[in-house]
Amino acid sequence: MKKFKCVTDPGVAGLAESLKIISDPNRLRIICLLSKGERCVCEVERELDISQQLTSHHLNVLKDSGFLEMRKEGTSSFYSVNRDRLKWLDDVFMEYLDYRKVAGSEKARGKNQERHIL
Amino acid sequence: MKKFKCVTDPGVAGLAESLKIISDPNRLRIICLLSKGERCVCEVERELDISQQLTSHHLNVLKDSGFLEMRKEGTSSFYSVNRDRLKWLDDVFMEYLDYRKVAGSEKARGKNQERHIL
DNA sequence: ATACTCCATAAATACTTGTTTATATAATCC
DNA sequence: GGATTATATAAACAAGTATTTATGGAGTAT
Structure with a gap:
């Protein structure tokens, strides 16, 4: 049986993992x-009014998964968002949504008609 | 201390929950x-090449969380995507991303400068 | 009625994860 | 040096979740 690419593409695991990372209120x-x-x-x-350890833990998880960047200054660690990483997630996620729109509406963008997700 | 709305808004829980629902490869x-x-x-x-029970379970979870709709016909159950629900998630998620862009670039969309997330 | 297909649900298992508790390191200040 | 501040990490715990196993129910055909 011929399956749709979006259903077989191993890249789905990466998207799921990224979504899982940010699917937490504190994060x-x-x-x-x-x-x-x-x-x-x-x-x-x-x-955020949460403990220091919990804060540090979540920041570390977000950093390890590439969503944040960190720099040290004296005894402090400064964190900031990695916009490229967010854009990647945005793009991939949007491809899912766009794909859905294409399949659902008759006025789909022609250049995307043949494209596959991921 | 005055906190940012996006940090205190209870709606973040709903967004996290929705993201958690879809942050699974099979779903x-x-x-x-x-x-x-x-x-x-x-x-x-x-x-998907997964068991009937697992398929049924995931479909049910997605239906209960509003991402899918279901109709019965004879002995079969037909599922389809609820585009309104996806659009809601899309919109809220995009507000996060847009907000980030606003905060990060000087050429931000003026009308969004004062807006808060959720 | 019997057998078969399609689907749902409940229990059990295995695995992951958010949070807390406890503790250690490194820099700064007195 | 000693005390304090800022941060990280490891272990333990609690809670959740994806998957499998087992079973039942409802429609369909023979």
């Missing part, structure tokens, strides 16, 4: 906060 | 497949 709040500019750990901690 | 594949048109359970099962 979404962190990204949202840092989108306003660089912050150190204790600032994030105070803004 | 992404289901949405992707159904975006090509309505399918019954056994068709999804065969396309």
